[in-house]
Amino acid sequence: MNLHILAALGLGLVAAPVLAAESAGAALLKSQCMSCHALAKPESASLDRLWERKGPDLHYAGSKFKQPWLEKWLQKPVRIRPADELYARHVRGTDKEDAVDESTLTPHVKLSKAEAESVAAALMALAAPDLVEKGAFKGEKVSMTMGGMFFGKLRGCGACHMAKPGSGGASGAELYTAGERLQADYIYSYIKNPQKFDPRIWMPTLGLAEPDLQRLTGYILQLDAREGK
Amino acid sequence: MNIARAASTLFLAGSTLAAGLLFAGHAVADDAEHARATRNYDTYCAQCHGINRNGRGINSRDMSVQPRDHTDAKGMGDIPENEILKVIKEGGLAVNKSVLMPAWGNVMSDMEIREMAAYLRHVCKCGSSK
Numbered sequence: 001m002n003l004h005i006l007a008a009l010g011l012g013l014v015a016a017p018v019l020a021a022e023s024a025g026a027a028l029l030k031s032q033c034m035s036c037h038a039l040a041k042p043e044s045a046s047l048d049r050l051w052e053r054k055g056p057d058l059h060y061a062g063s064k065f066k067q068p069w070l071e072k073w074l075q076k077p078v079r080i081r082p083a084d085e086l087y088a089r090h091v092r093g094t095d096k097e098d099a100v101d102e103s104t105l106t107p108h109v110k111l112s113k114a115e116a117e118s119v120a121a122a123l124m125a126l127a128a129p130d131l132v133e134k135g136a137f138k139g140e141k142v143s144m145t146m147g148g149m150f151f152g153k154l155r156g157c158g159a160c161h162m163a164k165p166g167s168g169g170a171s172g173a174e175l176y177t178a179g180e181r182l183q184a185d186y187i188y189s190y191i192k193n194p195q196k197f198d199p200r201i202w203m204p205t206l207g208l209a210e211p212d213l214q215r216l217t218g219y220i221l222q223l224d225a226r227e228g229k
Numbered sequence: 230m231n232i233a234r235a236a237s238t239l240f241l242a243g244s245t246l247a248a249g250l251l252f253a254g255h256a257v258a259d260d261a262e263h264a265r266a267t268r269n270y271d272t273y274c275a276q277c278h279g280i281n282r283n284g285r286g287i288n289s290r291d292m293s294v295q296p297r298d299h300t301d302a303k304g305m306g307d308i309p310e311n312e313i314l315k316v317i318k319e320g321g322l323a324v325n326k327s328v329l330m331p332a333w334g335n336v337m338s339d340m341e342i343r344e345m346a347a348y349l350r351h352v353c354k355c356g357s358s359k
Binding site: 047050051082083086087088091092093096097098099100153154155156158159160167168169170171193195199200201202204205206207 | 268269271272273275276277280281285286288289291327328329331332333
């Protein structure tokens with residue numbers, strides 16, 4: 001009996017700092033992040049909401065991001081979508097292709113190491129098992145030649161996304177850092193049906209078969225390693 | 230005779246009023262459809278087809294097949310209505326065109342796609358959407 005109490009106390013001692021970090025993070029989420037990001041599933045799935053929101057939804061952050069990357073990025077935020085979001089609010093016409101209007105972009109708030117760690121911990125608690133299929137990605141290695149052909153010529157992902165810095169589309173997120181940023185099962189689930197995450201999001205559903213979803217997820221994850229970063 | 234003339238005038242006035250109201254009703258509905266299609270275009274199409282609808286979107290620089298210029302009256306006028314509806318809903322491959330044009334059927338409803346087709350006719354100034 002006494003042993004049980006001791007064990008419980010011991011667990012409490014280990015768990016306490018984690019919980020403290022998470023609750024400090026939760027407070028920061030409310031004070032710093034909530035005005036731009038949805039921390040709970042939005043009631044409205046309208047296109048108007050998508051135009052009004054200032055940053056990506058975070059209500060499924062724990063099923064999306066890798067915690068070490070979150071900690072790093074929150075201390076030194078850099079843009080992941082070349083034209084930010086929603087891209088159309090930050091684009092202007094020129095005599096050539098449309099260009100990003102840098103004057104419309106605002107830098108993301110920067111956190112201290114301690115703040116970043118507690119916010120990352122709080123974000124990781126926002127899981128969405130209904131959106132991300134756990135274990136969906138089978139983890140098989142992919143030929144980069146085949147994957148690259150599929151990503152580019154066969155499916156046209158490069159139209160909106162960059163597979164290497166400076167080359168590819170600008171309305172979607174850069175993907176050469178996706179392996180460092182994102183969980184494999186999230187990449188798989190998002191490609192499979194982006195509208196499951198947001199019914200009005202501007203990424204189309206490609207209707208891919210299972211082997212193709214596996215191949216594309218593997219290729220995107222390996223992009224990071226190939227860049228040798 | 231006078232009574233008949235008065236009745237006829239009254240009937241004409243009534244008809245004109247009714248037609249006017251009907252027209253106004255159509256105009257309001259058309260405005261709403263036009264506004265919805267414009268916003269859908271800016272959300273989904275402008276990333277490749279351009280904020281000025283000229284095929285020079287933010288993504289177009291590195292695309293192997295250039296997006297269609299929707300202001301091109303000749304090019305757009307040659308495309309049959311059913312092909313426009315099909316390419317938006319099912320993507321380029323469904324009409325033997327580029328895979329770079331994706332299928333938007335999971336994002337836009339059939340009604341929104343019909344509104345978009347009408348909007349494209351307005352942008353290219355090339356024919357009726359009917």
